Amino acid sequence: MDAFFASVEQLDDPGLRGRCVLVGGRSGRGVVAAASYEARKHGVSSAMPMFQALRRCPQAVVVSPRRRRYAEVSRRVMEAMAAFSPLVEPVSIDEAYLDVTGCGRLHGPADTVARAVKRAVFDAVGLTCSVGAAPVRFLAKIASDVEKPDGLTVVWPEQVEGFIATLPIGKVPGVGRKTKEKLAAMGVSFLGDLRQWSEPALTLRLGRYGRRLKELSRGIDGTPVSVHSPAKSVSSEETFARDTGDRLFLRCRLLAHAEDVARQLRRNDLRARVVVLKVKDGDFTLHTRNTTCPRPVQTAGALYREAAALLDRYPLVKPLRLIGLGAAGLVPAGAPVQGELFAEAESRCSKEWEEVERAMDRITDRFGRHAIERASQASRKKPGRPKAARLSKGGRQWS
């Protein structure tokens, strides 16, 4: 999709059409999640710090992201694509691969299909997208980027060799800043340049990815378009308005993230074997600490206990910029557990807490995010001492 989040905002609010729109946090420490094409003309791009973007484009309207809305539009886009082939692989909220191998008799040649897909997407959601078509997956992706917005680029089989010969190496998916630097030092500027290099030489310098690049340079990409890929991890994190070393505050935020992650686990009927604590120092160095649980956990309480223990063992030499909690080693919630090996009482206790948290989900779904909170979470959005928990007289507002 073209400038997806920004385009959705312009779609929903006609007052934003034709204007510079930046979607992202406005807290001073945020970055641009999406910039409308009007804003891009002023040198703004996504992932740019918001303050920089606003310096380049002071007239821009900053809009907070509405993830739910984008997810809804995304779902309809994916459905529109599914009409062409059962093989649709969403790779992110605004991008998907479509395998139309063997659909020629039904839909016609590649450019015809591509045009039809663009039309179907526009009819479904009223937004433009850019489509790339090629004999192999990675070239289709690169092609989709050639002409934007509202682009359509086909790399026909007989064009593949020429396309690769002059393709800047940095355009290849997986070649980022570091790899590009390494390759530049080797005298490689275009994907085609890799033809001079032997696979062992590339593997020596780039590891497993060297072999992959060698194949790509020959136009070979065996990666299939696969529909089903279950999540391997879920997480929740936040960057603070100001760096902090306040352990009480950090623990409190950790609990909030534990609740968020637990909600995701429940929604997807999963448990986690691994709990990850993520912290970023004021100087941007990132650290993770993880622990493998004796049996998979699902409740916020259990996630929090593990993460808090990791945090307690983490020496806070410098104040932290970010804290996050992740869950990995995901297993289906119904998967068998060697329950008998654990104390009966402990098992019953965690079962009861799972029930409590599911009840909290139902209340949250119905009455909103802050309809119910743990007492320890009330009034704890900033560093400092917690205020006392309270219960209002009518009993309608619980903290």
Added chain:
DNA sequence: TCTGGGGTCCTAGGACCC
């Protein structure tokens, strides 16, 4: 005035097992 949040995959060392 200060660089998000959510992911995936790879690497590498150490513990441990047979």
Added chain:
DNA sequence: TCTGGGGTCCTAGGACCC
């Protein structure tokens, strides 16, 4: 008699993607 070979799991960091 101075220490193999193959495997898995765990942990931490890093590159990369949208």
